[in-house]
Amino acid sequence: MNYPWSTDGQTIFYGLDFGSNVWGSHLGVSTRREAIARDFEEMARLGFTVARWFVFCDGRAGIVYDDRNLPAGLDAEFFVDVDAGLEIARAANMRVDFVLFDHHWLFRGIRHMLADPVSGDLLEARLPEGRARILLTQEGHDALFDHVIEPFVRRYGGGARADLRGQIFAFEFMNEPDFVVDEWERDRSPRVRRALPFESLAAAIARLSDVVHRHSPAIVTLGGARADNLWAWDSDALGLDMLQLHAYPDSPRPGDVDVFSTPARALDVRREVILGEVRSGAPLDESLEKALAGGYAGAWPWSFSGTDTYGRLPADALKRFGERHPELVNSRFAAREVDF
Numbered sequence: 515m516n517y518p519w520s521t522d523g524q525t526i527f528y529g530l531d532f533g534s535n536v537w538g539s540h541l542g543v544s545t546r547r548e549a550i551a552r553d554f555e556e557m558a559r560l561g562f563t564v565a566r567w568f569v570f571c572d573g574r575a576g577i578v579y580d581d582r583n584l585p586a587g588l589d590a591e592f593f594v595d596v597d598a599g600l601e602i603a604r605a606a607n608m609r610v611d612f613v614l615f616d617h618h619w620l621f622r623g624i625r626h627m628l629a630d631p632v633s634g635d636l637l638e639a640r641l642p643e644g645r646a647r648i649l650l651t652q653e654g655h656d657a658l659f660d661h662v663i664e665p666f667v668r669r670y671g672g673g674a675r676a677d678l679r680g681q682i683f684a685f686e687f688m689n690e691p692d693f694v695v696d697e698w699e700r701d702r703s704p705r706v707r708r709a710l711p712f713e714s715l716a717a718a719i720a721r722l723s724d725v726v727h728r729h730s731p732a733i734v735t736l737g738g739a740r741a742d743n744l745w746a747w748d749s750d751a752l753g754l755d756m757l758q759l760h761a762y763p764d765s766p767r768p769g770d771v772d773v774f775s776t777p778a779r780a781l782d783v784r785r786e787v788i789l790g791e792v793r794s795g796a797p798l799d800e801s802l803e804k805a806l807a808g809g810y811a812g813a814w815p816w817s818f819s820g821t822d823t824y825g826r827l828p829a830d831a832l833k834r835f836g837e838r839h840p841e842l843v844n845s846r847f848a849a850r851e852v853d854f
Contacts, residue, residue, distance in 0.1 A: 515562040515827075516791055516817040518613075519571075520550055526821045529616075531599070532569050533576030533592035536626055542575070542595035547602065554606035557818060560829060561836035561843030564683050565603065566611040566790065566814055570662075572618040573645050574625070577662055583626070583641075584648060584657040588665060593675075600670070600678040607844055609683035613737060614663065614722075620644040620694045622707040643708040650714055655721075664725050671729035682732045687722045690739035690760065691715055701740055716752055723753025737790050741771045741781065748783040756811055757783055758790035774801055778809040786811040793824050798831035799838075806839075 519528045520543070527541060534540040543550055557565060570576055576595075580586040603610050618624070624641045648654035670679050688694075692701045696709035723734045733755035736747050747757050759781075761773045771781070774794060778787045788811045794801045798815060805813035820826030836843040 515557050515560070515565055516814055517553065517557065517565040517819065518568045518817055519819055519821075520546065520553065521819045521821050522546070522549060526819070529568065529571030529574045531567070531575075532595040534589045535575035536573075540591050542591055542598075543602070544591070544594045544598040547598050550599070551602045551605065553818065554602050554608060555846070558606040558608055558844045558846035559848040560827075560832045561847040562608065563844050564609050564611055564812070564814070565818075566613060567599070568613045568616060568689065570614055570619075571616045572621065572624050573615075579626075580657075583645070584654050585662045586657070587661045593669060596666075596670075597675055597678070600675070600681040603681045604678065607846055609681050611684040611686065611735070612682065613686040613689045615688045617688055617690045617693045617703070617706075618644070619688070620646045620649075620708065620710065621703070621705045623705075644706070646706075646708040646710070649710055649718060650708070655714075655718060658718075659721055659725070663722060664729075667725050668729045671726075671731070679731060682730065684733045684735050684756075685722060685726050685730075686735050686737050686758070687719045688715075689737040691736065692739040692743050698743065701743070712746070716749070719747075719752045719754070723755075727753065735788060735790070741773075744781055744783050744787070748785055754785065756788055757785045758788045760791035760816075761789050762791070762793050773808065773810070774804040776808065778811075788812040788814065790814055791816040798828055799835040800831075802835050803838075 520531055521527060530541045531543050533542055576589060576592045577585050578587045578589050621644045622642055624644045626639050626641050648658055669675055670682055692698060693703040694706050694710050695715060696711045702709055719736060726732055726734050734753060735756045735758045736754055737758050737760060738744060738747055739760050741759055744757055744759060747754060773789060781787060789805050792801060792813045793816050802813050815827050816824060836847045
């Protein structure tokens with residue numbers, strides 16, 4: 515299930531679930547633990563075993579930046595919130611796929627707070643190139659991995675909270691990076707002023723794979739948006755364990771395929787493929803059945819939060835699928851009474 519960010523029905527906590535934010539407040543998981551635990555219990559009762567959860571998104575929370583806007587570390591609340599999130603997942607018999615960054619990381623106009631050099635007062639600013647510099651320079655790349663990513667992975671792999679290592683199913687470097695690659699002009703978002711050369715993105719993905727494989731039993735995947743870009747993510751140099759494709763066949767995109775009529779083996783890649791975001795015009799249980807028959811390694815509906823035009827998921831369809839496939843669903847699955 516995609517649990518990309520939490521919501522209380524009014525506020526959408528995009529990028530705010532883990533750590534204090536750039537506006538000086540803390541709205542993370544540990545401050546809303548009971549409500550998020552209810553969400554995970556509902557997901558478990560709907561049959562889900564993995565929650566795909568965004569972490570830093572566009573960099574608005576969890577990361578402390580230095581005076582050059584490079585990552586200097588993780589803030590004091592970050593691990594408090596991640597610990598709480600993984601403990602909640604464990605209680606619901608679920609695991610988490612942590613999506614480290616959203617492609618919005620490179621969108622122009624990202625909101626940020628800067629200190630006035632004279633008064634010290636915090637002033638809101640807009641970053642004209644997003645946080646592109648962090649991934650475009652070796653200095654920024656090293657700061658991100660040394661001060662943010664590696665401490666995160668190591669804490670749960672064999673560090674202070676190794677007891678939670680089994681709750682992390684996967685790490686993803688970025689959600690839908692197709693839209694920020696400089697060479698892929700057809701896919702590149704118009705909101706990206708300074709795009710990433712594929713070589714820079716590939717270096718970051720490969721480095722994450724290396725860190726995770728050295729320090730964690732989790733797998734590494736990537737939230738690919740375009741079927742015709744899967745070949746690039748299939749390279750051994752990136753070190754991905756599984757590929758991922760997002761499928762919205764009710765809104766066709768150039769170059770996409772209808773995954774519900776295309777088996778995984780026809781995608782011409784060597785690695786297994788997860789349908790990391792799934793929504794279609796057909797009944798959801800039928801789409802899941804087609805994904806299963808097509809040999810996909812997983813199919814993760816979008817989304818539990820229901821905060822976009824796709825809305826929340828049909829519980830009845832999920833119940834029908836769970837009843838037909840008890841071997842695939844969470845042991846908490848409740849076919850009759852799910853309040854969703």
